[in-house]
Amino acid sequence: MRNWLYLHTRAVSRALARLARQPFGTLLSALVMGIALTLPAGGMILLDHASTLARGVSGKPEISLFLNDDASPAQTDAIRQNLQAEAQIEGIRFVPRDVALKQLENNGLGDVLGGIAANPLPDAFVVTLKGDDPALFDTLSTKMRNWAGIAHVQIDSAWVKRLAALLELVRVTIWVLSVLLGLALAIVTFNTIRLQILTQENEIEVSRLLGATDRFIRRPFYWFGTLQGVLGGLIAVGAVWAGFHVLSAPIAKVGETWGMPVAPVSLNGIEGLAIVAAAAALGWLGTAISVRRYLTM
Amino acid sequence: MIVFDRVTKRYPGGYTALDGVNLRIAPGELVVLSGHSGAGKSTLFKLIPAIVRPTTGTVMLNDQDVSRLPKRAIPYLRRNIGLVLQESRLLFDRSVYDNILLPLIINGQPPSEAARRVSAALDRVGLSGREKEFPAGLSGGEQQRVAIARAFVNRPSILIADEPTAHLDPVYASEIAELFKSFNSAGVTVLVATHDTSLFRHWSPRRIALDHGRLMEQ
Numbered sequence: 001m002r003n004w005l006y007l008h009t010r011a012v013s014r015a016l017a018r019l020a021r022q023p024f025g026t027l028l029s030a031l032v033m034g035i036a037l038t039l040p041a042g043g044m045i046l047l048d049h050a051s052t053l054a055r056g057v058s059g060k061p062e063i064s065l066f067l068n069d070d071a072s073p074a075q076t077d078a079i080r081q082n083l084q085a086e087a088q089i090e091g092i093r094f095v096p097r098d099v100a101l102k103q104l105e106n107n108g109l110g111d112v113l114g115g116i117a118a119n120p121l122p123d124a125f126v127v128t129l130k131g132d133d134p135a136l137f138d139t140l141s142t143k144m145r146n147w148a149g150i151a152h153v154q155i156d157s158a159w160v161k162r163l164a165a166l167l168e169l170v171r172v173t174i175w176v177l178s179v180l181l182g183l184a185l186a187i188v189t190f191n192t193i194r195l196q197i198l199t200q201e202n203e204i205e206v207s208r209l210l211g212a213t214d215r216f217i218r219r220p221f222y223w224f225g226t227l228q229g230v231l232g233g234l235i236a237v238g239a240v241w242a243g244f245h246v247l248s249a250p251i252a253k254v255g256e257t258w259g260m261p262v263a264p265v266s267l268n269g270i271e272g273l274a275i276v277a278a279a280a281a282l283g284w285l286g287t288a289i290s291v292r293r294y295l296t297m
Numbered sequence: 298m299i300v301f302d303r304v305t306k307r308y309p310g311g312y313t314a315l316d317g318v319n320l321r322i323a324p325g326e327l328v329v330l331s332g333h334s335g336a337g338k339s340t341l342f343k344l345i346p347a348i349v350r351p352t353t354g355t356v357m358l359n360d361q362d363v364s365r366l367p368k369r370a371i372p373y374l375r376r377n378i379g380l381v382l383q384e385s386r387l388l389f390d391r392s393v394y395d396n397i398l399l400p401l402i403i404n405g406q407p408p409s410e411a412a413r414r415v416s417a418a419l420d421r422v423g424l425s426g427r428e429k430e431f432p433a434g435l436s437g438g439e440q441q442r443v444a445i446a447r448a449f450v451n452r453p454s455i456l457i458a459d460e461p462t463a464h465l466d467p468v469y470a471s472e473i474a475e476l477f478k479s480f481n482s483a484g485v486t487v488l489v490a491t492h493d494t495s496l497f498r499h500w501s502p503r504r505i506a507l508d509h510g511r512l513m514e515q
Contacts, residue, residue, distance in 0.1 A: 003405050010402060206386050209348070210400040210447070211376035213369075 033232025229283020
């Protein structure tokens, strides 16, 4: 175990020495990796914030149940009990016709309503659901339409569908981008390691003659690729952090215009670690392909 | 014991480097191999650590058939063989110390033991105090001595040297020859290929020669 650690320590120090020997090349490769990672990493985190913002702007998805004008109190109670029995319903609010009329008057429609003799509005229930799955809205509204005393069921799920579709599109786009850029990064590492192997041909050959195993010879290259990935990941973390720092104020302004206070977009420790780990994994992957291709005895 | 049994080595393209070679080398022997350029000396030496494989025949090392050794076993075979090549093949970006240390690291020696052995090896080849220098700052003879130190630092039972004095002046060459004799006196089997067979004349080594891939005992 001690020898294993010693060998890895030596391999790490050799890899660091090789990285330090070509500071410009190392920086360029790390920048390429960092910049390529910034886009998907920042996009994913921004998507999370955008989803939260969109939910906040549009409020909780609702279903409105308008009652018949001649709905009896018993039917109203039965509808309330039915709603309370539904596991997917989170909140129930009864809006009597008089309250609804007052709300319209408060919204500046008093003059229009003044010309009408009787209150034309029905009593209504407004319910909010636990999830925002469009299919759930469809199922529940179909069921509610069959209840006695219900005149009309209005689902405001169209925006839910649109938002879900939009967010899904963005999510898929970011994933596709992530896979393509990840592949590109693995190829960058693959090529860097290939060049490293070529420049250290003499050392590799001498090591083989002295009895080095493939594992011994490959070890510094694995560390080299992984450390280069870590450097790229750190650059990406820095770039994402800086990007969010710059974008926070404009995003907050957008939130203000919608009457929603938006917390500053930021990168937490776990997200930062995930970016560095992903970059390291891509570096390792590129190295693995390269050494298998070019370092076989 | 090293045994070549009807070994033929034919390279792609048809060139026959060795042709039906039979040879037995006992442990502790000092063998000087001579022959003209292209006679097959290097090929014969490369067969022992399985750098090349015979086309036909077998090469046995301590009852182990080297010619059919699986690839994964070859590194472990080579750790018991010290190799000195015509060019020193040192790593010029590493110090003298690190060059000699390399086989010990490969062999998994603990750092303290490795350091002790490197110091002893440097002392043996007369380069004590030069461990921090880099090969580029050494003369040809000194570079070859570093290569020799690297070859025996792992205490191999066999030392193979292919034209180790080819580019050295006579003074350095005889120093190197004396080094090989001292290893042999310590019980190491030493095989040296050289054009200058007079280098070892004082010690009456076993002399063999290759001519167009055929072995001749002298």
